[in-house]
Amino acid sequence: MADLTTIFAGRIRCPNPFWLASGPPANCGEQVMRAFDAGWGGAVWKTLGEPIVNVSSRYSSVDWNRQRMMGLNNIELITDRPLDLNLREISEVKKRYSKQAVIASLMVESKREHWHQIVKQAEDAGADGLELNFGCPHGMSERGMGSAVGQVPEYTELITGWVKEVARTPVLVKLTPNISDIRMVARAAKRGGADGLSAINTINSITGIDLDTLTPRPDVGAKSSHGGYCGPAVKPIALHMVQQVAGDEAARLPISGIGGVSAWQDAAEFILLGAGTVQVCTAAMHYGFRIVEDMIDGLSNWMDSKGFRTLDDFCGLSLARVVEWKNLDLNYKIVARIHPEKCIGCELCYTACWDGAHQCIHMDRVGARSGHNSHRTPAQIEAESRRRIAMTPIPKLDGASGNGAGPYATPLERIPRVDEVECVGCNLCALVCPVDGCITMEQMDTGRAPETWEQRMAALQKGGRC
Amino acid sequence: MSVYASDEFARRFAEIHPALGDQAALAEASRCLYCFDAPCTAACPTHIDVPRFIKKIASANLRGSARTILDANVLGASCARVCPVDVLCEGACVMHQYNKQPIEIGRLQRYAMDHYYGDGARAPFAVSTEKRLRVACIGAGPASLACAVELRKRGYGVTIFEARELPGGLNTYGVAEYKLRPADSLREVELVKSMGVEFRFGVRVGEGVALEDLEKEYAAIFIAVGLGPPEPLRMVDEYLEGVVDALRFIADYKVAQTIPVGKRVLVIGGGNTAIDAANAAKRLGAEEAGLIYRRSEREMPAFQFEFENSKLEGVRFYFQMQPVAVRADSSDARRVGSLECVRVELGAADESGRRRPHLVEGSNFLIPCDMVILATGQSRFLDFLTRVRGIQLSEGNVVVDPESGATSNPRYFAGGDCVNGGREVVDAVAEGKRAGIGIASWLEAQYG
Numbered sequence: 001m002a003d004l005t006t007i008f009a010g011r012i013r014c015p016n017p018f019w020l021a022s023g024p025p026a027n028c029g030e031q032v033m034r035a036f037d038a039g040w041g042g043a044v045w046k047t048l049g050e051p052i053v054n055v056s057s058r059y060s061s062v063d064w065n066r067q068r069m070m071g072l073n074n075i076e077l078i079t080d081r082p083l084d085l086n087l088r089e090i091s092e093v094k095k096r097y098s099k100q101a102v103i104a105s106l107m108v109e110s111k112r113e114h115w116h117q118i119v120k121q122a123e124d125a126g127a128d129g130l131e132l133n134f135g136c137p138h139g140m141s142e143r144g145m146g147s148a149v150g151q152v153p154e155y156t157e158l159i160t161g162w163v164k165e166v167a168r169t170p171v172l173v174k175l176t177p178n179i180s181d182i183r184m185v186a187r188a189a190k191r192g193g194a195d196g197l198s199a200i201n202t203i204n205s206i207t208g209i210d211l212d213t214l215t216p217r218p219d220v221g222a223k224s225s226h227g228g229y230c231g232p233a234v235k236p237i238a239l240h241m242v243q244q245v246a247g248d249e250a251a252r253l254p255i256s257g258i259g260g261v262s263a264w265q266d267a268a269e270f271i272l273l274g275a276g277t278v279q280v281c282t283a284a285m286h287y288g289f290r291i292v293e294d295m296i297d298g299l300s301n302w303m304d305s306k307g308f309r310t311l312d313d314f315c316g317l318s319l320a321r322v323v324e325w326k327n328l329d330l331n332y333k334i335v336a337r338i339h340p341e342k343c344i345g346c347e348l349c350y351t352a353c354w355d356g357a358h359q360c361i362h363m364d365r366v367g368a369r370s371g372h373n374s375h376r377t378p379a380q381i382e383a384e385s386r387r388r389i390a391m392t393p394i395p396k397l398d399g400a401s402g403n404g405a406g407p408y409a410t411p412l413e414r415i416p417r418v419d420e421v422e423c424v425g426c427n428l429c430a431l432v433c434p435v436d437g438c439i440t441m442e443q444m445d446t447g448r449a450p451e452t453w454e455q456r457m458a459a460l461q462k463g464g465r466c
Numbered sequence: 467m468s469v470y471a472s473d474e475f476a477r478r479f480a481e482i483h484p485a486l487g488d489q490a491a492l493a494e495a496s497r498c499l500y501c502f503d504a505p506c507t508a509a510c511p512t513h514i515d516v517p518r519f520i521k522k523i524a525s526a527n528l529r530g531s532a533r534t535i536l537d538a539n540v541l542g543a544s545c546a547r548v549c550p551v552d553v554l555c556e557g558a559c560v561m562h563q564y565n566k567q568p569i570e571i572g573r574l575q576r577y578a579m580d581h582y583y584g585d586g587a588r589a590p591f592a593v594s595t596e597k598r599l600r601v602a603c604i605g606a607g608p609a610s611l612a613c614a615v616e617l618r619k620r621g622y623g624v625t626i627f628e629a630r631e632l633p634g635g636l637n638t639y640g641v642a643e644y645k646l647r648p649a650d651s652l653r654e655v656e657l658v659k660s661m662g663v664e665f666r667f668g669v670r671v672g673e674g675v676a677l678e679d680l681e682k683e684y685a686a687i688f689i690a691v692g693l694g695p696p697e698p699l700r701m702v703d704e705y706l707e708g709v710v711d712a713l714r715f716i717a718d719y720k721v722a723q724t725i726p727v728g729k730r731v732l733v734i735g736g737g738n739t740a741i742d743a744a745n746a747a748k749r750l751g752a753e754e755a756g757l758i759y760r761r762s763e764r765e766m767p768a769f770q771f772e773f774e775n776s777k778l779e780g781v782r783f784y785f786q787m788q789p790v791a792v793r794a795d796s797s798d799a800r801r802v803g804s805l806e807c808v809r810v811e812l813g814a815a816d817e818s819g820r821r822r823p824h825l826v827e828g829s830n831f832l833i834p835c836d837m838v839i840l841a842t843g844q845s846r847f848l849d850f851l852t853r854v855r856g857i858q859l860s861e862g863n864v865v866v867d868p869e870s871g872a873t874s875n876p877r878y879f880a881g882g883d884c885v886n887g888g889r890e891v892v893d894a895v896a897e898g899k900r901a902g903i904g905i906a907s908w909l910e911a912q913y914g
Contacts, residue, residue: 065524066496344563347502363503382503389868389900390511392890393553394767409563414505434499434564 002303003310004296006041008276009170009196009254012129014101016041017267017311018292021258021279022105022131022174023074025289028081029089033096038289039296042101044198044279045090047078047133048118049107049145054080060207060217062233071233072282073207075218075225077139078107087125094126102126103172106163107133107145110155115162129169131256132160132194134185135176135201137228147201150176153188160192170195172256175241178204182241186251196254198279199245200238202228231282235260239273243322246274262291264298271311272318330456331448334425334441336361336418342438345414349429349439354378360422361429366405366413420444469750470723478749479643482775483547483573491577495524498569501560506571509558511896512539512612516555520574532582535575536590539899540615541608543583543654544637545892546576547646550738552771554892583653593661597621599909602684604671607635608891609690609882609898611655613871614663616902622909624663625684629670632721635692635882637891639717642742644749648720672850681877685913686905688871689854689864689880690898693844693888699734702791708802709792712743712841719746728837731755732805734789735841736766741773743839744781756782756833758789760810765820784833786810788825792838804832844888854878863887871901872908879905 004016019042020026020035026043035043054076062071079086094102104122108114122130134156136146149155156173163171173189175182177200186197204226209216216224238259245251257275261267262283270278283291308314338349338361353361355378362375376384406412418429430439451459469475486494498520506516515534522531535542551557551572559568601617603610606628614624632638637651659665669675680687696711698704708728712735718725727750733743736759747755757776759766762785766773777783787807795803809829812821846862856875858865864873864880871879881897883889 066493344560345501345505346499346560348499351502378502385503385508386513388508390509390513390896391886392511392550392893394889395553395770410560 002300002308004041004300006277006311008101008256009129009172011170012042012101012103013099014041014277015099016296017271017275017277018042018295019044019101019103019256019277019279020284021281022046022103022133023281023285024076025281025284027079028086029093032089032093032102035284035289035292036093036097036100039292040100040289042103042128042277044103044105044131045086045127047105047107047136048083048086048122049078050109051080051082052077052139055220057218057220060227061231062207069231069282069286071205071207071229072231072285073205073218073227073229074202075138075220075227078105078133078136083121087121090122090125090127094128101128103129103131105131105133105174107136107140110144110149110159112162115159116166119163119166123168127169129172129195130163130167131172131174131198132163133174133201134159135174135198137176137178137202137204138226147176147178150174150185150201151179153184156185157188157192160189160194164193172196172198174198174201174258175245176201177237177241181244183244183248183251186245186248186253190251190253194253196256196276197245197251198256198258200234200241200259202230203234203237205229230259232260232262235266235269239269242270242275243273243319246316247319247322264295264302267295267299268302268314269318271315273322274316274319276311276315326454327452329450330453331446331451333444333446335420335423335444336425336427336429336439337420337442338416338418338429338439339437340408340410340412340415342435343408343410343415344435344438345410346434347414347416348432348434350416351378352428352432357426357428358422358424360419360424361416362419363413363416365415365417469727470719475643475723478751479647481547482642482644483576485580486570486573486577491523491574492526494570495520495574497561498524499560499564505558505560506555506569509554510538511554511890511892512545512899513896514538514542514555514575516571516575519578520569520571523574523578528578528581529585531578533590535578536582539892539895540612540658541637541654541891541895542575543579544608544641544646544651545895546572546579547650548637548641548890549892550769550771550890553769587653587657587660589660590657591615591619591661593618594621595623595662597623597909599623599685599913600625600683601686601688601905601909602627602680603688603690605635605690605692605882605884606630606633606655606665606667607690607692607882608637608894609901610635610688611658611663612895612898613688613690613879613881613902613905614898615658615661616899617906618661618663620906622906626663626665627669627671627675627680628665628667631667633665633667635894636713639721640713640739641891642716642745643720644745672853677853685877685909687878688898688901688905689851689857689873689878689884690882690894691847691850692883694847695845696840696842697845699789699840699842701789702806703794704792706792706794706802707800708836709838709840712739712839713844715743715839716746719750727752728835729753730835731837731839732789732833732835733757733839733841734805735759736761736768737841738768738772740839740841741768741776741781743841745776745779747837747839748779748781752837754782755780756784756835758784758787758805758807758833760786760788760823761812761820762786765812786812786823788823789838790830793832795836802836802838804834805838806830806832844883847884851884861887866897866901867904869900870904870907871897872904876908879908 022044058076061069064070104127134150140146141148257270258279433439519534555571556568600623603626633655634651731747731752791806793804795801809826810823816822857873879901882894
C-alpha cells in the first residue's frame with residue numbers, strides 16, 4: 001500500500017498531497033473542517049488581508065460539448081470576512097485537526113510593516129505555512145497587489161524578503177502565469193528567500209459574451225471585467241510552467257502544483273514534473289469535497305501498480321524527458337496503424353488527415369488502390385455517395401442486407417487505410433479517433449542511428465568545411 | 467364517449483415517439499460524432515446531410531438545421547415521424563459499433579422541423595417563374611410534392627392533379643395516427659403550395675380531365691398515382707358487411723372519422739399496413755385485434771420493430787393460417803360473424819427465398835369476429851397506366867430510369883409507389899426529387 005504522506009518545504013506535514021487551493025472552498029473554518037473530514041491533506045485559506053467588498057455575479061465558465069465548466073473564470077477578490085474572524089477560525093481548525101496542513105494565503109499593501117504584521121498574525125493563529133498571493137490577476141492588481149507584484153521580479157524579491165525577515169514557518173510564493181517567462185519571477189522569489197513556490201495562479205481571461213445582451217460574462221449590471229481562468233482547461237499551461245520552474249536551477253524550490261487538477265491522474269502528472277503537493281479549487285467547486293476520495297484512492301492504486309512506495313519515488317521523474325526540440329531524435333519514426341476490427345467507420349481520421357495533416361489516409365480498401373500521388377479527394381468521395389441511389393430495405397423481402405462486405409463489423413469500404421510510406425507520424429488521426437486503441441502509432445525501424453537536429457547541423461557544418 | 471371525440475381520439479393516438487425537449491435535443495445532438503461521408507446520410511434515400519443538421523442543432527442554429535433538412539427532403543417533418551429509422555439512418559449509425567445506442571436521428575430531425583414550422587415556416591428556397599413551361603404531376607402524394615419543389619426551384623410551373631379532396635397522399639390518409647396526423651401532413655403541403663405550386667383536387671386524370679389535354683398543356687407529365695385497393699383474396703363471401711380494406715379503414719378513422727370499429731377484429735396480411743390497421747383497431751376500442759398471416763413470423767415482411775411494437779399494443783398474431791371464407795353472423799346473414807381459415811405448412815423456399823405455403827387439407831376452423839380488414843398486396847392502377855402511351859410496365863409497376871425517373875415515353879416521368887411497388891414515404895420523396903431534377907434537365911435539353 002502506497003504511502004501518501006508528505007513533508008512539503010521541509011516542515012509542512014500532511015497525510016496526502018491534496019490541498020484545497022486558496023479560493024471559495026477554503027473561505028471559512030467550517031468548510032475547511034468538512035474538507036479535512038472528507039480527506040483533504042491540507043488547505044490554503046482564502047487570502048487574508050484588508051477585507052474587501054465583492055460584486056455579484058462573480059463566476060463564468062466555458063462549457064465544451066455539453067460538459068460543464070471545462071474552464072472557470074472568477075472576478076472574486078480576497079476574503080471579504082473580518083481578519084479577526086479568519087484568524088480565530090484558523091486557530092480553531094488547527095486545534096481540532098493536527099495532522100492536516102493549514103496554509104495562510106496573504107495579501108496586503110506593499111509596505112514592509114503591513115507584511116510583518118500579517119505574517120505574525122497568521123503564524124500566531126497556528127498556520128503551518130504562508131503563501132504570498134502575488135498572482136491574483138483581477139481587482140487587487142489594480143490596487144498594486146496580487147499580480148501587480150508577481151509581474152515584477154524586483155517587487156517579488158523585495159516583499160518575499162520582508163516576509164522572510166519575520167516568518168517562522170515556510171514561505172511559499174504563488175506565481176502568476178500572466179507573464180512572458182515565469183522563471184524570472186520564480187528566480188526572484190528564490191533570491192528573496194522563499195521556501196517554496198505555488199504555481200500557477202489564474203490566467204487573465206474573458207470567457208465569452210452573451211450574444212443576446214452583448215455583455216461579456218460574468219455580467220455585473222451590464223458590465224464585466226477580466227477575470228482569472230482556471231479549471232481543466234488550464235492544466236496544460238500549468239504543467240508547462242511547473243516544468244519550466246522545476247527544470248530551472250536558479251528557480252528550483254519545492255513546488256505546490258496548481259491548475260486544473262480534477263483527478264488523481266492530474267496529480268500524478270504534476271508530481272512527475274516535480275510538484276511536491278497539488279492544490280485543487282475548481283473541481284471541489286464543481287463536485288464538492290468528496291472528490292478527494294478518488295484522488296487519494298486512484299493515486300495510491302496507481303503507485304502500487306507502478307511499484308512506487310512514496311511520492312518521492314516518482315517526484316520529478318518525467319522532468320528529464322522534457323528537452324529542447326533540438327535534442328529530439330530526427331530518425332525516430334512512427335506511423336499510424338488502423339486496427340480494422342475496432343474501426344467503427346466514422347472516417348474522422350480520414351477527414352482530419354486530409355484537411356488537417358498530410359493526406360496519407362485513404363478510402364481505398366475496396367476497389368482500385370490509390371498510388372502515392374493519385375487519390376480520390378474527400379469531395380469526390382462525398383459526391384459518389386450522394387449519387388448512389390439508396391432505398392429503404394424490406395429485410396425479409398430484399399434479403400439480408402447486413403452491414404456490407406468484409407470480415408469486420410464495419411464494411412471494408414468504410415475502413416480507412418494509412419499509406420505508411422507517406423505517413424509523417426503526427427498522431428492526429430489517433431487523437432481524433434473516438435475508439436480507444438483503434439489507431440495506434442507504431443515505431444518503424446529506419447535503420448538510421450539516432451540523430452538530433454543539433455548533431456545534424458554540426459555534421460553539415462563539418463561536411464561544409466571539407 | 468365516442469372514440470372520435472377530439473380529446474378522446476388524441477389520447478388514444480398519443481404520439482409513439484414524443485418530441486424531444488430542448489435540453490434532451492442538445493444532449494443527443496452533442497453525442498453525434500460528425501462522421502465524414504456519414505453512413506446515415508448514405509442510407510437515407512434523400513441523402514439528408516444528417517451530421518450537418520445535427521451539428522446545427524448542437525450549435526443552436528435551428529433555422530440552419532431545418533434548411534439543411536429541407537434542402538434534401540422537403541417532407542423532412544413527416545419523414546422524421548414516419549421513417550423506419552431502424553433500417554435507414556439510425557440503422558447505419560456507427561454508434562452501433564461504438565457504444566450500441568445510435569443517435570436518435572429521427573427525433574432530432576423532428577426537433578429541428580418542429581422549430582421550423584413553429585417559427586412561421588419561412589420559405590426555405592428561392593423560386594422563380596422565369597420558365598414558361600409547365601409540368602403536370604398526377605397524384606398529390608409525397609413523390610409529386612418533392613418533384614414539384616425541384617421544378618419550382620428551377621423556375622418551372624407545376625400543377626398537381628389529385629383525385630381526392632386533400633393533398634398529401636398516404637401522409638394524410640394512410641400513416642398510423644400515432645406517427646403522423648393529417649394536420650402535420652397538410653402543414654407540409656402548405657409549404658409546397660407557398661412555392662407557387664398549383665393544386666387541383668377532386669380531379670381524376672383520365673376521367674375528369676383527359677390525358678390528351680394534359681399532354682397539350684404541359685411539357686412533361688409526372689406520374690405518381692400510387693397503388694390501388696388490395697387485390698381480392700377470392701374468399702367465399704369476401705364482400706359481406708364488416709369486411710373493409712385496410713387503407714380505406716385507416717383513411718376513414720384518420721380523416722372522415724365515421725367508421726365503427728368491431729369488438730373482434732381480424733386483419734389479414736403480414737405487412738406494415740396490416741400492423742398499422744390492427745394497432746388502430748385496438749386503439750379505437752376493439753376488445754380483440756388479431757392479425758392473420760399465412761407464413762411464419764420469420765417470413766412476415768413487416769419491420770421487426772413494427773412487429774415488436776404491435777405485440778405491445780396487444781395485437782394477437784395468428785401465423786400459418788390461410789383465410790378461405792367469410793362466414794355470416796348467425797343473427798344477421800349480411801354481416802360477418804367469423805372467418806374460416808385453413809392451417810398452412812411451409813415447404814421449400816420459393817423464388818423470393820421464403821418458404822412456400824401449403825394448405826393442410828381438412829384443417830378448416832372458424833375464428834369468430836365482427837370485422838375483417840384486408841391488408842394484403844395492393845393492386846395497380848392498370849386501367850390508367852395502360853392508357854399512357856409508350857410507358858413500359860413490369861408486374862404492373864412503371865419502369866423508369868432510377869437516376870431521372872424517365873419512363874420509356876420521353877414526356878412522361880414517374881415515381882413513388884406506382885414505380886417501386888409500395889415502399890416508404892422517404893422513397894417516394896427521393897424518387898420524386900430525382901424525377902423533378904430529371905424533368906428539369908430534360909426540359910432544359912429540349913427547350914433550352
